[in-house]
Amino acid sequence: MQVDVQSLDTFNQLAHSGAQEATAALAQMTGIEATVEVTHITLIDRADVGGELGTGTFTGVQFDFEGALSGETVLVFEEGSTDQIVEALMPGGSADESMARSSVEEIGNIMMSGFIDGWADYLGAGIDHTPPTYIERDGANVLPEGPDAADNDQVFVFRSEIRWAGADIGFYIYMLPAYDPMAELMADQAGSEDDAIPIEKLEAFNRMTREGTKNAASNVEMMSGIETEAEVSQISFAPIEDVPKALGEETVVGTVVEFTGAPSGYLLVLFDERSGKNVAEALMPVEMDADGLTDQHKSAIEELGNIITSGFVDGWANVLQQSIEHTPPRLVHDMGKAVIDPLAAQLGQHQRHAFIIDSRMRTDEVDFESEIYALPNEAELREALDALAVERADQTEADVEEIF
The missing domain is CATH 3.40.1550.10 (CheC-like)
Structure with a gap:
């Protein structure tokens, strides 16, 4: 179907x-x-x-x-x-x-x-x-x-x-x-086959996105020594103008990168301010020079965002069997919808709707949660999904090499 x-x-x-x-x-x-x-x-x-x-x-x-x-x-x-x-x-x-x-x-x-x-x-x-x-x-x-x-x-x-x-x-x-x-x-x-996606491929891609999140969590664990878990993975669909509303007005801190390949798009690694401060201090066991989010905190968050991004994109590229490159991470610190609004506007120049890929990581050792948002180009995502071979969709939890 x-x-x-x-x-x-x-x-x-x-x-x-x-x-x-x-x-x-x-x-x-x-x-x-x-x-x-x-x-x-x-x-x-x-x-x-x-x-x-x-x-x-x-x-x-x-x-x-x-x-x-x-x-x-x-x-x-x-x-x-x-x-x-x-x-x-x-x-x-x-x-x-x-x-x-x-x-x-x-x-x-x-x-x-x-x-x-x-x-x-x-x-x-x-x-x-x-x-x-x-x-x-x-x-x-x-x-x-x-x-x-x-x-x-x-x-x-x-x-x-x-x-x-x-x-x-x-x-x-x-x-x-x-x-x-x-x-x-x-x-x-479903109308035209030109923009149709087999539902089972969406399911498989959703599972494999979780694998990308696990890969990112492993990178965090190797970098910090803190046991990190991948949690939620989901694909949502919404009109492009509704994308900023999903993040709301809470202040976030994190990184944004643009990725190119199949597909292209944007990837955001975001923390609420408390989580960002906590994880930065766990990564840098030194006394901070001021209260609140300092330049030291932001530097650690930027490095962490780079590690998470690389793990997520590499896992994604392995599943899609495509080369995916990304820009250096850009630090962001603003209301969630203010961070994502210009990215959605950029995508909105050539698409009316967005697939939002949302994954989360957390740890019991340090009080922090991180959310990973991917906003891929809609047409390129369809092309990437079309290239997936999912003859055995009921076995998508098996080794990736056995499925794709």
Whole structure:
């Protein structure tokens, strides 16, 4: 089965429109005006779904749906969000636990009915959903395993992030469709074969990107002596203008390189300021000459970014059996979206959409996490994937040389 950019865009817009319908329903019930910030389609290892939620406590509602499309969808509210929503719907209701839960279920039912109905209207077929189930759990545990957890180790996830004006709170909509029906729908929507990508090659490339991250983690470990783990690896698809929103306004420090070959594009190695400071001091066991991020910190981060970049790109080149070169790392220290915006604008000169490759590394010894973002040229990525030989896609965890 193949998927093309147009079908990915269609389904991304469907999910985005559904989130807007749900948000409009919230505004009609409560008067709370909210905005759908970003919607992504992501191909990710099932065990990693929801990792971006962190360790906080979330409440919400969960639905099963079946018909033209089957699966599960979850409306997830950040901690503290439901109190304001319940109060807007029913003043004094947040003080009564039973009333608060009932209100969340009612709100969720109306919001998510609009979300599901939008998909049904587009497909021209019925989709039924169960009554809402109230949930309250920590982090990724708030999300279900998915409808076919035993059959596929990778899953398509539609994720929308919604924020409302004047408050640093919001909620998320996660849709986890059954893999095979979703893949078939995407394949049915595929148009020209010129920009089509076999879905199994996306899966294989996602796994092999994890290998590149492991390679980068090994380089960090050899350089620092600190045991470093590769964690999440995922491929997301979004309109090019939405790419900066994925990084938000948190200040980051790290490096940017431009890589050339098959494909070309940009690679970012980013730390939040705390992580950057911690890992720099672990690499340089000398007393810093000032508080905050000093030139010494930045020099260490730049060197670390070079080591991570080389490991990631080399691993990627080995898998693709292509030569990939990259520029020396350029240090960046700014809001995340300010760092990535000019790169997205550069790509946007010749493409409307972006594949965002996101991997993470962490260590238990030093309090730091690092994220690796790759923004490849869309057309060149398709060409590179077309060159992959994946006759045995179910054995992609075997030795790379046996597969490619």
